Amino acid sequence: MTFNTWFLPIRPVSFEENVIKIQLPTQFFWEWIDEHYNHILNKAIQSVLGPQGKLTYIIADEKETESDLKISVAKSNDDIKAQTPSVKPSNGNTTFNSNLNPRYRFDNFIKGEGNQLARATAGAISDNPGETSFNPFFVYGGVGLGKTHLIQAIGNRIIEKFPEKKVIYLSTDSFTVEFVEAIQSNRVNEFQNFYRNIDVLIIDDIQFLTGKEKTQDLFFHIFNTLHQARKQIILSSDRPPKELKGMDERLISRFKWGLAADIQPPEYEMRIAILKNKAEEFGMTISNDIVEYIASNITSNIRELEGCLIKMLATASLNSKDISLDLARKIVREIASDRKVNLSIDDITKIVCEYLNVPENKVRDKTRKKEIVLARQLSMYFAKEYTKSSLKTIGLHFGGRDHSTVIHACNSIEVEMKDDLHLAELVGKLRSKIELHTS
Template sequence: MERTCEQVWEKCLNIIRDIVEWQPYKTWFEPIKPVKLETNVLTIQVPSQFFYEYLEEHYIGLLGKTIKRELGKEARLEYRIVVENGNTTQRPVTVNMPMHFSKPAPGNELDFPLVINTNPVNPFVIPGLKRVQIDPQLNPNYTFDSYIEGDCNRVARRAGKTVAEKPGSTSFNPLVIYGGVGLGKTHLGQAIGNAVKEQHPHKAVLYVSAEKFINQFIDSGKRSEINDFIHFYQLIDVLIIDDIQFFARAEKTQEAFFAIFNHLHQSGKQLVLTSDKPPKDLEGLQERLLSRFRWGLSADLQIPDFETRMEILDTKMKADGLEMPREVVKYVAYNIQSNIRELEGALISLLAQSSLNKKDIDLDLARKVLKSFVKTSSKEITISSIQKMVCDYFSVPYDKVLQKTRKREIVQARQITMFLAKQFTKNSLKTIGEHFGGRDHTTVIHSCQTVKDLMDTDNAFKESVSELQQKVQLAAM
């Protein structure tokens, strides 16, 4: 009995439904209508030119496999595209377009097959283990609870939580997390993996560094098992690859990863990638890979501010059951500004020195230990440095404090700067006054008294001045 185009297309859809997630399927396959079947050529109608181009870009491999499975090796797919003609009284015209499966568009070629082997060699455990037994290679200590949120990482952390809740079903696919050394890329990537395992225990999650991925690919090539290597990674539901910048020196590995990326993305699986640079600045990677990295969200990690560093130290100490004088914690947080790894390293060094030398942790010990972490253990406090702190704190332009103005916020910032300069520098009242546009010593005395009076009557003002005093003290250590 001869089959109709509707029957053939329904058979194809039955295969596609098992591979593509519900939302992409509903968006990109439900609107398609089969219109004609001639020998081994199936014609389908799509609603627009964009729709056609998207299918060709994202689902060409899947469509090619399914149509050949139903109609044979010589099968072809053709599109009928609905084109608006600008006349509302007439039906839209249609344009026929061939499928480019036999000759993919530039940048969409597959150097490796997309055929899936359901029992490939597992490079992480002994051969023969089933899919559900894949070791995710995750550190259980890397969680969202232990990853402190601040202005430096808020977008990346929240995007990571969204991905963990709905892996493969958000627009954050791939999620590219980038930032300098020691800012928490690995922690965040693994936190996503751990959260997925907790919320979706049936999903196969895998974390792997780019270097290990490259080495596995090289080893599989030596054993003539490259297809097995690719097939194994195509079974993963959430793939997390750390430090993708190292792919730059591995051209063949990039080709394998391209095939893996395409299959996972087309199948609605989640990819999480970390890098030391944003995708646009990565050098030595194929443009077709970089363009795919830009499909999702790129979120950066920056150096944490003082408050975030304090919270990181508090969380680390609480997790390890440690206690430390508050002034020491502030000293460490203020002086270690480069990255989180050094911050935690300084804390560990401080605790080790205290234990080995049987000394209590105090500022003197902290100064000695942190000599290897900071360039200098003491800094000269100047009127200008205090002025900068005050201006940054109140978001007041630096030069405005030197000008003659009666604006309350400017006058108050100037008075607090004079008060702190008198308290923390050895400058005379005359010198302090001259620094602020040639004002005399009586102005400085008046400003200092005004600050003291306000601290006695305004709690919010007192808290602001106290916080600034602590910042100056820390800067002087």
């Protein structure tokens, strides 16, 4: 299955001057093969073609040039340096890498009620950067909701429509590191001049500027210069400007000059659309019941939706298994942090005891009756799986027992399920009942 999944879709393109060129169906294939099979491919290329042999990848569904999308398996030090994004000025030249990820585009950004304003504003800015009243454009929202995707999509669209414009994307941490390096090498003026000549400045996670007084002061002057010159400024943050504690009030005031738009967690229909879109992008075929199950249980984080699909694909491939609903349940339990907030230990205990027809108060007693012990162990087992409570806290809910008792209970259930089909079936039924309460 590994070969069929990762290598069968590869198409040869050309072989010239010791360079083999192949075509991959998606960017995800590129990243997966580079991470997991790079060493094997490198060894094979070197063995057959010698030290000068190279392998380049071209992504079938991207419109960018080959030089933007290829990677070399036989990487030299120069190759590695060339792949490292850099926006540092050099001898007054303005040649630079915009650092934009070509995968982040408007056509694969799923629109929904939670991002409607931000998406519409982003489109308007892309058509007329620096000339709208949305300057700066301040996008904020929780982790994994698509802020980075959206602000980079603006940059990519601007480059397409206005290729003469200088567009830079970077994280706040990168900006700070470059500033420190400029101080150490006495190039602060050069650093400032470089950024003052940018047409579109896109900075991610601006909240990490809090507490960095010198960097804030420098950014304040760069901001003023760009804004006065009608250059576009785009920022993202995990919170609105007014909640940026430790940020210079002058900067907060300027962040409010344009438009601050939030991105909310995706609604159910949007989560379905995201999953189907990503599954198609990854070349996955999954049934509607799997899509609906994931969308029902991962509710607040787009990144977790994507991560769930990637982990399912990887697990199925590495273990030669089909993508099934059982696999989806397993993966969701492992990565879906947001589903561990709807149930308490008492809720789980009530579900287990009602199903087994055991009085709830009995599982807290010291009795060793078989049916009581089973209900207690199952309650501990599911409490560990479905809540964020520590082992110590779980133990206290069951008559003041310590964490070692909880560990023993969980291990006992895991071990016995392997040999006891009845118990395995019971655990499955209880899990289904519990998960009805987590949706």
